[in-house]
Amino acid sequence: MGQYFSLSAASLLLASGYAGARSVLEPAGAEAQQIAILFWVMLSGGAVIWLGVVGLLLHSALFNRRRLAEKSASSIILWGGVVFPSVTLCALLAYALWLMPGLRPFAQASSAALRIEITGRQFWWEVVYHPSQGPPVASANEIRLPVGERVELTLKSADVIHSFWIPPLGGKMDMIPGRTNRLSLMATKPGIFRGPCTEYCGTSHALMAFSAVAMEPEAFRSWLAAQAIPAEGAGASGGALFLRHGCGSCHFVAGTDARGLIGPDLSHVGSRATVAAGILPNTEDAVARFIARPDLIKPGSRMPAFDMLAPDDIRAIAAWLRGLQ
Amino acid sequence: MRLIPREIETLWTLFTAPVVWVAHFLVCYIGAAIYCAKPELVGLSFSAVRAGIAAATVIALSLIALSAWLAWRQWGFGTDDPPHDDPTRRDRTLFQGFATLLLSGLSFIAVIFTAMPALFLTECIR
Numbered sequence A: 001m002g003q004y005f006s007l008s009a010a011s012l013l014l015a016s017g018y019a020g021a022r023s024v025l026e027p028a029g030a031e032a033q034q035i036a037i038l039f040w041v042m043l044s045g046g047a048v049i050w051l052g053v054v055g056l057l058l059h060s061a062l063f064n065r066r067r068l069a070e071k072s073a074s075s076i077i078l079w080g081g082v083v084f085p086s087v088t089l090c091a092l093l094a095y096a097l098w099l100m101p102g103l104r105p106f107a108q109a110s111s112a113a114l115r116i117e118i119t120g121r122q123f124w125w126e127v128v129y130h131p132s133q134g135p136p137v138a139s140a141n142e143i144r145l146p147v148g149e150r151v152e153l154t155l156k157s158a159d160v161i162h163s164f165w166i167p168p169l170g171g172k173m174d175m176i177p178g179r180t181n182r183l184s185l186m187a188t189k190p191g192i193f194r195g196p197c198t199e200y201c202g203t204s205h206a207l208m209a210f211s212a213v214a215m216e217p218e219a220f221r222s223w224l225a226a227q228a229i230p231a232e233g234a235g236a237s238g239g240a241l242f243l244r245h246g247c248g249s250c251h252f253v254a255g256t257d258a259r260g261l262i263g264p265d266l267s268h269v270g271s272r273a274t275v276a277a278g279i280l281p282n283t284e285d286a287v288a289r290f291i292a293r294p295d296l297i298k299p300g301s302r303m304p305a306f307d308m309l310a311p312d313d314i315r316a317i318a319a320w321l322r323g324l325q
Numbered sequence B: 001m002r003l004i005p006r007e008i009e010t011l012w013t014l015f016t017a018p019v020v021w022v023a024h025f026l027v028c029y030i031g032a033a034i035y036c037a038k039p040e041l042v043g044l045s046f047s048a049v050r051a052g053i054a055a056a057t058v059i060a061l062s063l064i065a066l067s068a069w070l071a072w073r074q075w076g077f078g079t080d081d082p083p084h085d086d087p088t089r090r091d092r093t094l095f096q097g098f099a100t101l102l103l104s105g106l107s108f109i110a111v112i113f114t115a116m117p118a119l120f121l122t123e124c125i126r
């Protein structure tokens, strides 16, 4: 029930042209909340100091042009130019450092009930859920997380440096080949957020994004359970075309013979809000366009063009993919 | 106490405080990096790393304070006001004392800023 509610809420948001919140200043997560407060503290502190300095400048230029005695001038420099900045910077630094332990992940990876492993690839995201119980669940280009639970993210890269960021949920973390970086996030409000790749990674870097969906824990768990088994539509007729045209050598679709691991896992691609890593709406039309000419939509993409296929075949495959809920 | 004669004319004293700052920075950062990369090699807990940083900080701050005191003395304890820009030996000495004093102040604050993360971070990763 809850699952359907949030799914229809998701489609409502998309239908209204809302591509997902993406501002750090509208936090929907515990980490982002702290970062937003830090921003406002720094901004208002900076504004007060700026007003003070400019006020003093105007005061001495317009209203009080009297020369100060050397003694009082030096004491203004000492207190206003040395002591005040040192103490203020010290306090701001202490505040920012004090926030840090709360923004960093658990010391032991096992402390999180859910770990999500995300691997950046040119130009998409491989996603594997590792719940504390049950087998891992593979997905791509979309991350779902339960509201109110701290989730640990394991961030990797398969090719070049990418950077992972969901602005309304938390801070940014690089994905570096050969390294495993960790990040923790706790969503506090349900919603759909957009995560862009934030480190230039090649021609289609600006076309590499994902959606993050924060769901009520109940809904999240039934969603995850549904993801762990093949989609109902997997046996439908479009699947034969998918296999015949070789898509299965790069794509995995649970419940079929498609076992490729080069491209995104498509087992439940129909249930995602977007396709092609956050670039296209998930409609039959857009999927068909992508299959025919991925290179037009994402220059440099590792998926070959299939415009030599009959348009009807492409349509049928797209319809089948949309049905993989 | 005349450990170092007041008349000493060398630029080296000018650098004492920044050099202490550099050394403290390297000890803190390299120490923490080695510990966090190979905790089993060092075999101590992270609180030992924090205690080490605290000790290094106390030592660094004392050395900088000493350098500041010597500079203050060289500056004649502030009896003359800057700028000391007459082409005389006396002004040269006072100028150097004053510059050393300012550098000591900067290094003192920098050492505190360098050490401050150890006040809040309780593990390598957080």
Ligand SMILES: [Cu+2]
Pocket: A162, A163, A197, A198, A199, A200, A201, A202, A205, A206, A208
């Ligand atoms: Cu990128």
